[in-house]
Amino acid sequence: MPSSHHLRCLVVLTLALSAISSLRAATTIIRGPYLQSATPTSMVVRWRTDNTEPSIVRYGLTRTALTTTVKAEGITTEHFVHLGNLKPNTRYYYTMGAEPVARPAAVGTKKAGAATPAAEAEDGPGRAPTSSFVTPPESGSSQPTRVWVLGDPGTKGDTQRAVRDQYYKFTDKRATDLWLLLGDNAYPDGTDTDYQKAIFEIYPETLRTVPVWSCLGNHDGKSANSITQSGVYYNAFTFPTRGEAGGVASGTEAYYSFDYANTHFISLDSHDSDRSLDGAMMTWLKADLAATKRDWIVAFFHHPTYTKGTHDSDKDSDSAGRMNDMRQNFLPVLEAGGVDLILTGHSHVYERSFLLDGHYGKSTTFNAATMVKQKGEVRADGVVVYRKPRARTAHFGDINVVTGSAGHAGSKTKPPALNHPAFYISLNEAGSSVLDIDGLNLTLTFLNDKGEQRDRFAIIKE
Amino acid sequence: MSHRATLFVLALLSATTACAHPEIQDALDRLTTALAATPNDASLYAERGELYAQHEDWLSAEANYLRAAELAPGLPRLARARGSLALARGQVSAARGFLDHAIALAPSDPTAFILRARALARLGLTPDALADYTQAFGLLAAPSPELYLERAALFASPADALRSLADAFVRLGPVMSLQLRALDLEISLSRFDDALTRVDLLTSASERRELWLKRRGDILVSAGRQAEARATYVAAQTAIAALPAWLAASPESVRLSTELTRLATTSP
Numbered sequence: 001m002p003s004s005h006h007l008r009c010l011v012v013l014t015l016a017l018s019a020i021s022s023l024r025a026a027t028t029i030i031r032g033p034y035l036q037s038a039t040p041t042s043m044v045v046r047w048r049t050d051n052t053e054p055s056i057v058r059y060g061l062t063r064t065a066l067t068t069t070v071k072a073e074g075i076t077t078e079h080f081v082h083l084g085n086l087k088p089n090t091r092y093y094y095t096m097g098a099e100p101v102a103r104p105a106a107v108g109t110k111k112a113g114a115a116t117p118a119a120e121a122e123d124g125p126g127r128a129p130t131s132s133f134v135t136p137p138e139s140g141s142s143q144p145t146r147v148w149v150l151g152d153p154g155t156k157g158d159t160q161r162a163v164r165d166q167y168y169k170f171t172d173k174r175a176t177d178l179w180l181l182l183g184d185n186a187y188p189d190g191t192d193t194d195y196q197k198a199i200f201e202i203y204p205e206t207l208r209t210v211p212v213w214s215c216l217g218n219h220d221g222k223s224a225n226s227i228t229q230s231g232v233y234y235n236a237f238t239f240p241t242r243g244e245a246g247g248v249a250s251g252t253e254a255y256y257s258f259d260y261a262n263t264h265f266i267s268l269d270s271h272d273s274d275r276s277l278d279g280a281m282m283t284w285l286k287a288d289l290a291a292t293k294r295d296w297i298v299a300f301f302h303h304p305t306y307t308k309g310t311h312d313s314d315k316d317s318d319s320a321g322r323m324n325d326m327r328q329n330f331l332p333v334l335e336a337g338g339v340d341l342i343l344t345g346h347s348h349v350y351e352r353s354f355l356l357d358g359h360y361g362k363s364t365t366f367n368a369a370t371m372v373k374q375k376g377e378v379r380a381d382g383v384v385v386y387r388k389p390r391a392r393t394a395h396f397g398d399i400n401v402v403t404g405s406a407g408h409a410g411s412k413t414k415p416p417a418l419n420h421p422a423f424y425i426s427l428n429e430a431g432s433s434v435l436d437i438d439g440l441n442l443t444l445t446f447l448n449d450k451g452e453q454r455d456r457f458a459i460i461k462e
Numbered sequence: 463m464s465h466r467a468t469l470f471v472l473a474l475l476s477a478t479t480a481c482a483h484p485e486i487q488d489a490l491d492r493l494t495t496a497l498a499a500t501p502n503d504a505s506l507y508a509e510r511g512e513l514y515a516q517h518e519d520w521l522s523a524e525a526n527y528l529r530a531a532e533l534a535p536g537l538p539r540l541a542r543a544r545g546s547l548a549l550a551r552g553q554v555s556a557a558r559g560f561l562d563h564a565i566a567l568a569p570s571d572p573t574a575f576i577l578r579a580r581a582l583a584r585l586g587l588t589p590d591a592l593a594d595y596t597q598a599f600g601l602l603a604a605p606s607p608e609l610y611l612e613r614a615a616l617f618a619s620p621a622d623a624l625r626s627l628a629d630a631f632v633r634l635g636p637v638m639s640l641q642l643r644a645l646d647l648e649i650s651l652s653r654f655d656d657a658l659t660r661v662d663l664l665t666s667a668s669e670r671r672e673l674w675l676k677r678r679g680d681i682l683v684s685a686g687r688q689a690e691a692r693a694t695y696v697a698a699q700t701a702i703a704a705l706p707a708w709l710a711a712s713p714e715s716v717r718l719s720t721e722l723t724r725l726a727t728t729s730p
């Protein structure tokens with residue numbers, strides 16, 4: 001019989017071996033991968049692991065030939081790898097780590113709960129160790145583009161999931177080319193845990209295959225600071241600051257711009273950056289608008305210029321005047337710069353304007369006769385059509401869309417007024433917006449959490 | 463505000479928050495519930511004060527900060543928050559006092575240095591303000607362009623302001639808002655060659671060269687170099703002609719082209 005000393009040694013040895021084994025196998029991806037700062041020739045891949053390890057991405061043009069390896073310096077848990085010299089409009093397959101990592105297969109839908117490894121996250125198939133993305137096409141080229149627009153999504157609740165799932169059903173095999181988060185991405189406080197539960201565990205499949213862009217919302221701003229470029233939002237995202245994705249160098253991730261095909265996207269910080277007429281954001285915006293040659297200009301920011309939803313743009317105290325600032329200071333500049341579409345959130349409803357110009361006051365000053373440039377023609381398929389000249393024309397009109405209900409809508413028992421006269425349609429419904437741009441046609445569809453297409457409009461340039 | 467007044471305002475707040483700020487209602491509710499459970503938790507009062515301050519409800523913010531200060535005068539976040547509030551309310555000397563204390567408690571807090579720099583600038587203590595901006599820049603991984611512009615605005619001499627922006631270009635690259643400020647400063651100093659160098663950099667980086675060429679022409683006129691100015695205005699017209707037809711035909715392009723024709727032919 002073995003002595004007690006031998007038994008103790010055996011136990012210690014077993015524990016030690018077990019510990020070594022668990023150390024070697026312990027590194028788990030707990031966030032991502034996710035794609036950032038996409039340009040026609042580059043992509044940033046980010047992810048988080050539970051233990052430190054080198055940041056390595058292997059990629060290639062086929063799933064079975066990941067022939068190129070990029071390794072960032074050092075070891076970390078927050079991984080950031082820049083892939084350069086890529087070909088435009090090309091699908092690349094990629095994986096993280098020196099060797100392929102086997103991941104368990106997906107098993108049903110999992111409610112967001114305690115720390116969920118990325119491999120077990122919930123939003124689709126594709127738990128294979130190799131993911132893929134398609135680089136954006138050459139700037140200026142014309143290519144059908146699908147953009148998924150989510151305002152105020154991060155409630156972590158059933159409504160957020162229903163909105164997500166209805167979009168997946170709607171888009172089906174049509175790939176999403178990019179997605180926009182309009183702020184308030186992670187309730188209630190935009191903390192790292194909020195982001196983990198509200199974004200990274202809700203949309204992992206989209207995150208690993210489609211580049212995501214965002215603007216700062218007030219709830220994100222509780223854990224972030226634009227002037228110091230610090231906090232959870234700024235740590236989680238990587239946006240272009242030097243004009244590397246198209247547009248003019250802003251020097252900050254708080255506001256920036258980028259091109260996708262023939263569209264120029266502008267992200268503004270309506271929450272925490274200087275919104276004055278002579279502020280740096282305004283100076284940058286004017287230069288950025290003047291510099292673009294793209295057919296379409298789409299601006300997005302969190303606080304709406306007009307709303308009578310769960311917020312009221314007529315109340316000076318609502319949101320500490322941020323809606324006033326965006327309407328009175330920024331909207332005239334955007335309209336002078338020929339912006340076609342303005343996407344905002346904050347108000348948890350869907351409100352969509354006529355083709356408008358020149359409404360910078362309270363709703364009582366709205367004058368349909370002078371400010372509504374086009375009411376829109378309803379086509380046989382129900383799409384409301386607006387027409388603009390291709391030659392960019394200041395103050396020809398733009399459409400303002402408040403789509404801030406990707407996480408929840410306003411109260412059903414005390415419904416919002418939804419009576420702002422600038423809007424063609426106002427809905428107290430949860431949902432997301434789908435923006436399709438194909439050459440000189442732009443179409444936006446509001447898809448509610450039941451899968452119904454509740455509004456569709458098009459701008460046609462000719 | 464007296465202790466009794468503080469408690470009165472806080473009591474009033476708890477009764478009126480339901481209609482005050484719909485966007486922060488959930489957070490206020492959570493904090494109020496938490497305070498009911500732990501009524502002596504100073505950090506909850508501080509957090510509630512910050513929430514009100516974010517929405518520019520100064521009175522409510524102050525009432526919460528005062529209560530937090532009664533409970534825990536040494537709470538690190540409180541001094542900074544009270545400094546920020548005092549600054550926002552124009553109580554600059556008080557702000558400085560709070561921020562001195564905040565920096566003593568947390569000497570690696572860049573936000574406290576930025577806030578104190580603003581307070582010192584408003585007190586006319588420019589060298590001290592500049593020193594605080596420098597401290598903040600050293601603590602930040604990526605200072606925003608706004609901070610560099612704030613610092614540059616403190617210099618009485620345009621040449622010193624320009625020098626202060628040089629560091630920004632090294633750290634942030636050729637940021638547009640900073641380039642334009644530097645350009646204005648070069649022109650104010652009649653350093654036209656340096657201004658032209660900056661414009662050339664902006665032109666080469668831009669997809670649309672015509673506006674920058676127009677600016678180049680204007681600088682050459684200011685420098686008395688009329689012939690070069692005329693040639694540059696013509697180059698700007700050529701740049702417009704090279705745009706895609708739909709963009710060259712836009713009203714703004716046509717307007718600019720007309721102006722360039724006038725400038726190219728009428729410049730002395």
